[in-house]
Amino acid sequence: MGNFKVGVIGCGSIAQKRHLPEYQANENVEIVAVCDVVESRAEEMAQKYGAKAYTDYKEVLKLEEVDAISVCLPNYLHASVTIDALNEGKHVLCEKPMAVSLEEAQAMNHAAEWNQKTLMIAHNQRFVSSHQKAKTIIENGNLGNIYSFRTTFGHGGPENWSIDGASSWFFDKEKAFVGAMGDLGVHKADLIRYLLGDVSEIGAFVQTSAKENTDVDDNAVCILKMDSGLIGTLTASWSYVSGNDNSTVIYGEKGMMELENDPDYSLKVTYKNGESVHYSLDKIQTNEAGGQTTTHVIDHFVESVLNERPPLITGEEGMKSLQVILSALEANETKQMIKVSSGNVSFST
Template sequence: MGITVGIVGCGSITRFRHAPEYLTNPHVDEIVFFDRNRHRAESLVKEFGGRIAESFKELIQDPAIDVISDCSSNEVHHIHTTQALMNGKHVLCEKPLAVSTEHAKTILEAQKKSGKKLMVDHNQRFTKVHQKARKIIQSGEYGDVLTFKTTFGHGGPESWSVTKSNATWFFKKERSHSGVAGDLGIHKIDLVHYLINDEIEEVKSFAGALDKVDENNQPIEVCDNVVCVFKTKKGRLGNGSFSWTYYGEEDNSTTIYLQKGIVKIYHDLEDQIIIEQPGGEKAKYELEPIQTNDHQSNTGVIDAFIDWVVHDIDPPVKGEDAYSSLKVVERILEN
């Protein structure tokens, strides 16, 4: 089965992740690019081949296109993804699924009505390390989960975004909406749900724009730091720190505290999982390094999405999972 892919939005996430991963997938024959700024689509066609759609309508109404990657900015996900689904396309949507749960419900309703597949790019579920950690935690060998802590921070999106400046849409309230909470925090919220098979229900948080400024040298309109305390449906307690102001090495670590040990994930560059037991014993696992903005590798997201479309193999994350994480982000921003 030869698949033609349509991509809406030709920024960095398309250039560094979606386009190259589609290109290396054996089931994909062609990529069709659309961006409001046509020169961005032209640039990606030069780099990856394929062709350009002159409008979003042309993209989603093209009968040759089987699937759509929605790589547009946050505020239009509910428009692009909904319309793509209703035009008979399977959709891989970038996170967050939408800027609000109300908009996300519109997407989920469209998915049910259309009968098409909807996956969301919560890529932390796809690392070998997190999949192994989940198996260890779920095995019960170390008892039940009691508490947890998780962190995701780097120096900010302005060096990653296509503009390479602090005029990036990530800093704009009307486009980003949720700042670092919806950019980095939502990844780790989804990961916690996945690792411990539970859902965060209560949130206490502090959020602020502590250091980032926009192109006018004014404090940005969204949060660049968030610190939270969580309680899950099953009564587990945890905390999260999410930041665009870690001006050094990226921190993407998580710790799960169980009755009979501690599982440390991505604390060590070489041993990505370390299990510490009460008697001092340690078990270490060397699997793969974490992907960062500076060190790209195949995420497995595109391959899982295409496997779902072609072979009906369920992926690790679907629209409903993304909705659960978005609910937590909303609670963070309400505090």
């Protein structure tokens, strides 16, 4: 067994489909503790992964042998549990969105810094083959100046995926704080920042149109202006009832690049002169049966801690991606364009 001992807090869908199997597949890791307020859920995972079951996460944090914690809880608990874990000297991999306010995100980052522990946010889009290849193509100047983009993430909603179905915390504003924008939009905010730099201004329409009995958003269309001046759109939706869309298209002076926009090619570049290059790369992870490839998030987290290197998505990066979403919500509420400056953490939502 591995010498890197981990505890997973929260045994819902994200833990069962991503964290636990991927930790188990990593030869350096031993899963020693699993925790869930639903005791039977914790027991079931404990049995499956040869770990010990807990219902109180603080007991897991007291275990000296535990090196790291995965926080797989509803959004509103991310900050408090992450900070407690860091203060107990554990490294933390926290699910996205990292928090429900910038103040919380900052407090998490301070705790990581203060305790000199790794805090990584589980944004898996940066590890997708087509996205990494796209970054290289952009940086190499193959597309020339970038003019515009569109990025979207939509599916039929968490009731099809979450362990609790339609009664899931995803629809509970108190627990989720934000809907499709926090579930899906934050992934694309992180991806676009990774590919094209920081966002400087945002405008948005955010609404609840497809789901009943919920106050969280399920459809959002945002206009982004990047620090470089280029503009584009970001959409997040739980209303795509007949399938997923996880695509990004980037328009440059020499051509356009399509990511995850074609069923056969995860990356397609079409040049102005009509030439096109298709790349068959590893497929993007989906929650569909048979589409479940590794997210690389767990392996990267373990590797970062063991090699004492900062992860690709630090708490600071997670905070900047969260800020895009918070600014979009503010833009929708105020019906104004909102400046997203990396230093602006004063407003409260």
